[in-house]
Amino acid sequence: MNARTAPPASKTPVNADAVVRSARTVIATEAAAIRALERRVDAAFVRACDMILACKGRVVVSGMGKSGHIARKIAATLASTGTPSFFVHPGEASHGDLGMIQPDDIVLAISYSGETDELLFILPAIKRQGIPLIAITGNARSSLASQADVHIDGNVASEACPHGLAPTASTTAALVLGDALAVALLDARGFTSDDFARSHPAGSLGRRLLLHIADVMHSGDDVPRVPVTASLSEALVEMTRKHLGMTAVVDADGRLLGVFTDGDLRRALDDDGVDLRGATVAQLMTRGPKTIGSDKLAVEAAQLMEKHQIHALLVTDADGCVVGALNIHDLLRARVV
CATH class of the missing domain: 3.10.580.10 (CBS-domain)
Structure with missing residues (x-):
């Protein structure tokens, strides 16, 4: 048998209608979660933008688990659109990486529950340095939200997971809020396509805008x-x-x-x-x-x-x-x- 032969099909045939219904339900659930965010672009969101624009250092984005993956992406988006930023793993932060965070920086912490132990553990050290804290959570009464200088509400009506367990709609909401912050800051800074190209010299846009x-x-x-x-x-x-x-x-x-x-x-x-x-x-x-x-x-x-x-x-x-x-x-x- 050819080593590249496809694996045998499942003995239980896929119910095409059920698969389509499930996929469409996920998309509809997450789309509804995103639409609900529009109403939450309020004074807190504006305050978060003001704090970041006034920051003389960098935006340090942190999160654990699936929120950590979202935090990495938000940090990358901020950095590529004119806001110096990087990701710090909260678990590693308590074992030395806190040294990466300086007094002129600002921390953006992401946790849907607002009770992530690894994040809460490093908050006292952040607070002692007087570093401003912005939190994106799904619970305005959580420990993280209550200790933040600014809390951005990322609550969703339900997860797209049928068991309500796997972070799906909540991580999508956090990602969208991060993108909204990045683009709002981009506009406020007057960040141009030329500026974008300078931070993406190897990309197609960079080649088009920088190559003479x-x-x-x-x-x-x-x-x-x-x-x-x-x-x-x-x-x-x-x-x-x-x-x-x-x-x-x-x-x-x-x-x-x-x-x-x-x-x-x-x-x-x-x-x-x-x-x-x-x-x-x-x-x-x-x-x-x-x-x-x-x-x-x-x-x-x-x-x-x-x-x-x-x-x-x-x-x-x-x-x-x-x-x-x-x-x-x-x-x-x-x-x-």
Whole structure:
């Protein structure tokens, strides 16, 4: 038997209708829990945002179990949207990691019950340092909520689990409240897409917003160029050597006069009136080609190519001199398109 053969199907066939009903019930339950949160964006939520904006340190997010997983995600979202933040495991905090939390920081603690022992155990140490505490719980009368400077209500009518045991709707509610905090803070800080890209340089958005033409273009001797007096054969040799499917045609000072491309060659071959043996590149080139500056974003080159249905661009400086060249393959390699 092939080692990759799929395991045998269950002896008890799945009841498709029951599976669909169960899944839809979960989605409806969690959607209702999220809708209920809108009414709780109140003065406490605003106070939490004010405290975080005034914080000179970082937002330390903590939670245990499933709430810990949510806390990690909230910390990551805050950090990537302009609010310095990191996660501290409450169990590890009481064994040395409390040293990671400094007086200028602020703590965001997440516990649906508000009675998580590991969180409550470290509260005295946090309070002794005068560190502000924001709590997201499902119980406003809990120990954690009562000790918090600000309590955000994450209560849900019921869990999506049919036994009401597995954290499902409650963790979704906490995650949404964390996202709401992050985005509200993002707006308040005036955090832009450029700022986001700087913290995500390896992502597609980062590449689109941070990568410039100078980062991807061919330059120096790698730029295909021939003098305006060059013959067609000389231009073809230059195109072949530089592998960009075109060559710049320049004057004696290096200023761009035109471009000769594979397309220009095909058109010349189709024109019975052109003497290919005696033709110069100046007779066949395209005058006034599309160009771009080296300080422009690489994504702008992609947009220009798409708009004009071209596959390569010459890069020129303020004096019209050719300083670089790139084609669609360069943008693909840079994952701009």
